[in-house]
Amino acid sequence: MSDVAVGNLSSAPASRHRGFARGEQASDIIFRGVLYAAGILVLTLLGLIIILLFQGGLPVLYAFGIDFFTSSAWNPVTEKYGAVVAVYGTIITAVIAVVVAVPAAFGISFFLTEVAPPVLRRSIGTAIQLLAAIPSIIFGMWGFFIVVPLMAAYVQPALASTLGVVPVIGTLFSGAPIGTGILTAGLIMALMILPFITALFVEVLESVPPMFKEAAYGVGATTSEVFTAVSIPYGRTAIVGAVMLGLGRALGETMAVTFVIGNANRISASLFSPGASIASTIANEFPEAAPGSLKLFALLELGFLLFVLSFIVLAVARVLVRSRLET
Amino acid sequence: MSQRLPLRLARDATFRAVATLSAVVALLLLAWILWTLVSRGASSLSTALLVTDTLPPGRGGGLRNAIIGSLIQVGMAVIIATPIGVLAGIFLAELGDRSLLGRVVRFINDVLLSAPSILIGLFVYQILVRPFGGFSGIAGAIALGIIILPVVVRATEDMLRLVPSALREAAFALGAPHWHVVANVTLRGARAGIVTGILLAIARAAGETAPLLFTSLGSLNWSVNLTKPMSSLPVTIYQYAGSPFDEWVGIAWAGALLITLGVLFLNIVSRLLLTLGRGK
Numbered sequence: 001m002s003d004v005a006v007g008n009l010s011s012a013p014a015s016r017h018r019g020f021a022r023g024e025q026a027s028d029i030i031f032r033g034v035l036y037a038a039g040i041l042v043l044t045l046l047g048l049i050i051i052l053l054f055q056g057g058l059p060v061l062y063a064f065g066i067d068f069f070t071s072s073a074w075n076p077v078t079e080k081y082g083a084v085v086a087v088y089g090t091i092i093t094a095v096i097a098v099v100v101a102v103p104a105a106f107g108i109s110f111f112l113t114e115v116a117p118p119v120l121r122r123s124i125g126t127a128i129q130l131l132a133a134i135p136s137i138i139f140g141m142w143g144f145f146i147v148v149p150l151m152a153a154y155v156q157p158a159l160a161s162t163l164g165v166v167p168v169i170g171t172l173f174s175g176a177p178i179g180t181g182i183l184t185a186g187l188i189m190a191l192m193i194l195p196f197i198t199a200l201f202v203e204v205l206e207s208v209p210p211m212f213k214e215a216a217y218g219v220g221a222t223t224s225e226v227f228t229a230v231s232i233p234y235g236r237t238a239i240v241g242a243v244m245l246g247l248g249r250a251l252g253e254t255m256a257v258t259f260v261i262g263n264a265n266r267i268s269a270s271l272f273s274p275g276a277s278i279a280s281t282i283a284n285e286f287p288e289a290a291p292g293s294l295k296l297f298a299l300l301e302l303g304f305l306l307f308v309l310s311f312i313v314l315a316v317a318r319v320l321v322r323s324r325l326e327t
Numbered sequence: 328m329s330q331r332l333p334l335r336l337a338r339d340a341t342f343r344a345v346a347t348l349s350a351v352v353a354l355l356l357l358a359w360i361l362w363t364l365v366s367r368g369a370s371s372l373s374t375a376l377l378v379t380d381t382l383p384p385g386r387g388g389g390l391r392n393a394i395i396g397s398l399i400q401v402g403m404a405v406i407i408a409t410p411i412g413v414l415a416g417i418f419l420a421e422l423g424d425r426s427l428l429g430r431v432v433r434f435i436n437d438v439l440l441s442a443p444s445i446l447i448g449l450f451v452y453q454i455l456v457r458p459f460g461g462f463s464g465i466a467g468a469i470a471l472g473i474i475i476l477p478v479v480v481r482a483t484e485d486m487l488r489l490v491p492s493a494l495r496e497a498a499f500a501l502g503a504p505h506w507h508v509v510a511n512v513t514l515r516g517a518r519a520g521i522v523t524g525i526l527l528a529i530a531r532a533a534g535e536t537a538p539l540l541f542t543s544l545g546s547l548n549w550s551v552n553l554t555k556p557m558s559s560l561p562v563t564i565y566q567y568a569g570s571p572f573d574e575w576v577g578i579a580w581a582g583a584l585l586i587t588l589g590v591l592f593l594n595i596v597s598r599l600l601l602t603l604g605r606g607k
Contacts, residue, residue, distance in 0.1 A: 031506035035422055038414035039432045042480060045473065046435045052453040053446065107349030115343050116350070124350060126598060131357045133594045135534025137561050138583050141568050142360050145367075191356060198353075222335055224342035245441060252443020254537040255565065279445050283537055291457065303449040310443055318437045 050307070057301025063294060068301065074265040074281075076288070081298035083305055085265050089182060089275040090306070093257060094250035096186025096271070101194045102243055106232075108194075109201035113231075114223050125202065132195035140259030143188040144180075148260055152179030156272055175270035180262035183271040188256050193246040200242035200321070204235035241320025248313040252306060254279035278306040361587070368584030371577040381547045381563060384572040390582050392549045396558035399551060400464055400543060401533050404471035409525055412476045416483020416521075417509055423484070433484070440477040447473045448538030456542060464550075464557030467543025474535060475528040482524020486517035519600055526597035530590045536561035560586050 060068055060081065071082025112125050156177030164173040208231045216226045232239065262274020263284050276284070282299050289296040375389055382388030415432065423429025451470040456462055490513045498508040514521075539545070545562035546555070560582055567579035 025504045028505045031504075031509070032422065035414055035418035036428075038411055039418040039423070039428060041411060042415045042439070042476070043428075043432050043435055045476075046439055048454065049442075049446065049450045052450055056449070056453050104349045104353070107346040108353055110342070111346040111350040115346055124354070127357060128350070128353050130591055130594060131353065131360075133530060133590050134360060134587055135536070135561065135590060137534065137536045137564055137568075138360065138364070138587055141564070141579065141583055142363050144568070146359075146363055194353060222339035224339045225335070227342075248441050252445060254443065254445045255561075259568075279443060279537070282445055282449070283540060286541060300449060300453070303446055306443060307446050310441075311438060314438050314441050315434075318434065322437075 053300065053304040053307050057297055057304045060294060060297040060301045063297075068298070069305075072265075072267060076295055079294050081294065083278075083302055085267055086276050086278045086281045086302055087305065087309075088267050089261065090251055090277040090279070090309070092182055092271075092275075093186040093189060093261065093277055094247055096183065097189035097193055097250040098243060098247050100187060100190035101197055101246060104190075104194055105197040105201050105246075108198045109205055110224070110227050112198075112202055113205045114227060128195050128198060130195075131191070132199070136192065136253065136255040137259075139188055139192055139256040143184065143256060144259040147188065148179035148184060150179075151184050152177050156183075160272075171269045172271045175268070175272040177272060178262075178274070180260050180274055181272050182261065182275045185257045185261040185275075185277070186271075188260055189250050189253050192253065192256060193249050196249060197242055197246040200245065201239065204238040204242065205231050207238075208234045237320050241317045241322075244313050244317035245321065248310050248317060251310045251313065252279055253277075254283050258283045278302045278309075282306075364580065364584045364587055367577075368580035368582075371581035372584060376578070376581055380549045381558065381578075383547075384570070384575055387574070388578070390560065390563060390578065390585075392546070392558045393560045393563040393582065394585075395551065396464065396543070396546075397533060397560040399553075400468045400471055400539070400557065400559055401529060403465070403468035403553075404475050404532055405525065405529060407469065408472035408475040408528075409479055412479025413483050413521065415476075416480045417487065417514075419480065419484040420487035420513075421505070421509060436477045436480045439473075440481060443537075444474055444535055445537035445541075448541040451538065452541040461554075462542060462544035462556040464543050464553040464555065467539050467557060467559065468553075470538040470542045471532040471535060474538065475525075475532050478528035478531065479521075479524055482527070483517070483521050486520030486524070487513050489520065490516040519603070523597040523601045526593050526600070530593035530597075533593075534561055534586055534590050536565050540565075 064071070064081065068081065069083050071080070072084040073080040073082045074085060075081070108128065112121055112128075116124055156173075156179070159173045160175075160177065162173075164170050205227075212230050212234060213226050216230045221229065257277050258280040261277060261280050263276055263280060264274035265276055265281075266273070267275070282302055285295065286299055289299055375387070376391075377389060377394065378391055379387065379389030380392045381390065415436070419429055419433050419436075423433060447470050451466050451473070455466045455469060494512055494516060495508055498512045503511075539559050539562050543559060543562070544556040545566060546558045548558075550557055564579045564582045564586070567575040567582070570576065570579075
């Protein structure tokens with residue numbers, strides 16, 4: 001990380017300029033001061049976000065201690081709150097989204113970089129990127145009114161009668177086909193992160209030096225063999241980073257999940273059953289949380305947990321993505 | 328690669344077919360979503376929708392207050408975030424390489440760029456809503472501003488880096504002060520790209536719902552008072568779509584159609600702008 005972006009061409013003018021700037025024009029000193037201030041402001045902002053989210057949930061830690069992180073209770077009547085159900089739902093839905101979206105993203109990025117006629121590449125790529133521009137709440141409405149009934153009527157019964165009878169993984173695909181639930185939330189999210197991951201994959205694949213690919217073609221490799229044996233291994237660090245960026249997005253996705261996850265505080269072995277994620281719990285319960293109530297503090301603590309989760313994932317992802325694309 | 332050629336060619340053909348199919352499926356899903364919006368939203372779309380405020384169920388009503396509320400909050404967010412974002416972007420491009428601060432700020436900005444928007448809402452709730460006694464339009468605008476900020480920073484830095492260094496060096500060689508070079512040479516060269524970044528940021532902010540739930544809250548009345556709860560299109564859609572009244576659900580679909588058209592329009596315009604800017 002320490003040498004990221006150092007030594008690339010664009011840094012040359014700034015450092016060359018350093019010498020004669022010293023002790024010069026007052027206007028330049030002010031200019032630089034303003035720039036530094038803006039940079040520090042961005043830094044301060046994230047610091048404040050961390051501090052306030054941490055501080056916001058403190059009362060719940062005083063009340064429950066470490067139990068908050070190991071309890072699956074969420075009971076406003078007895079004022080008992082725990083994070084387990086929401087954390088479980090967040091991670092499972094995000095994993096489903098990534099598992100579904102990544103193979104599709106490989107397929108689409110292969111199509112866009114190698115298969116599609118050059119004339120069509122831009123327009124198809126743009127159309128797929130438009131999918132990423134559609135607001136989360138639209139995915140939520142489409143998911144709730146269109147996808148959920150289809151899941152209940154066709155997809156879940158079909159999965160139950162096929163994958164559901166397989167030993168071991170069968171329990172994942174069993175239970176009442178009610179449409180809303182963990183699986184539906186994961187699938188909708190897969191569609192939401194798909195264009196994002198695809199765009200990053202395409203960027204990585206386009207950075208593979210043509211010489212490497214042509215060497216493989218030269219010894220008789222087919223297009224798909226070049227893709228799997230040259231392009232993907234060449235970009236693997238950035239590809240892993242791109243997948244983690246997608247995972248980070250999925251962890252914090254709120255509105256679409258809130259519509260389709262079913263908002264039930266329970267953990268079930270079946271992916272068909274309703275559940276809750278951190279973000280959906282916050283969005284859903286916040287209107288009923290009175291200022292100063294323990295429930296509000298529990299929601300703020302959940303927010304802090306989500307921040308920690310996504311910060312770790314995003315930080316690792318950024319290091320991986322940048323290290324490949326910028327050196 | 329030791330297998331026989333026909334087998335390998337067949338595998339290549341399968342791979343291509345599966346890849347093409349996945350792209351086709353993605354495009355079909357996009358078309359399906361857009362078709363859903365048009366088929367369900369177009370019937371409730373009318374001029375009355377744009378000139379009437381939200382009303383209690385059974386009395387019709389429109390989305391005027393929500394649309395105006397969204398415009399006010401997004402507009403203020405842009406006014407607050409753009410100058411800071413452009414300056415921080417210039418900082419990263421011009422001074423960010425040789426200092427630890429620059430690298431840290433770039434990293435932090437990348438994290439902010441992908442941070443869950445609901446957390447931005449909770450943060451603004453903690454820092455503005457709770458201490459200052461209530462939900463307000465200004466809190467919503469600031470939350471959206473924090474969402475716009477990292478996009479603008481990133482776009483500005485990336486676009487400034489694309490300006491050929493020969494241009495900058497020519498300006499420096501003429502003895503121009505640093506700020507002069509940035510203002511009149513590099514920023515001018517990067518203008519189209521930065522405007523594109525701002526438009527994309529606006530498109531993103533316009534559809535954000537989660538951060539507004541904790542900040543401007545939403546309101547079913549006409550209100551342009553920035554210190555009071557303020558309606559917004561996404562939050563109204565959320566409230567209406569979850570309601571048991573068919574009429575409200577219909578209005579929610581119309582609102583969804585409106586917001587998606589707006590967001591897609593901004594995206595397409597900004598892409599065209601970038602293409603034109605590059606073409607010159």
